[in-house]
Amino acid sequence: MYPIVTAKNIFMARRKAPVRPPFTEEAIYRFDNLLEFAAPNELREYLLEIYHHYIIHEHERLPCNFSDMAESMQILFDLLKFLEEEKKTKLIKR
Numbered sequence: 001m002y003p004i005v006t007a008k009n010i011f012m013a014r015r016k017a018p019v020r021p022p023f024t025e026e027a028i029y030r031f032d033n034l035l036e037f038a039a040p041n042e043l044r045e046y047l048l049e050i051y052h053h054y055i056i057h058e059h060e061r062l063p064c065n066f067s068d069m070a071e072s073m074q075i076l077f078d079l080l081k082f083l084e085e086e087k088k089t090k091l092i093k094r
Contacts, residue, residue: 040083048077
């Protein structure tokens with residue numbers, strides 16, 4: 001099982017890690033491809049729908065680390081919202 005990514009974990013890891021770019025060019029290229037396929041706001045809406053559907057159907061058997069999972073999902077939703085706003089801002093400046 002993979003560790004849950006939280007803002008606190010990322011902050012602590014960055015404090016300990018040597019300074020270097022967090023992603024390879026290949027990772028950034030693949031992320032750009034994802035955002036070309038679907039806008040950040042669309043991805044956010046899809047993920048929210050899937051996440052809420054999961055909660056509704058699994059409400060009696062939620063995983064023991066559900067609060068960590070919920071925090072990670074919120075960070076992802078916030079990132080996608082930020083990316084959509086940044087995209088709109090850049091389009092307006094053109």
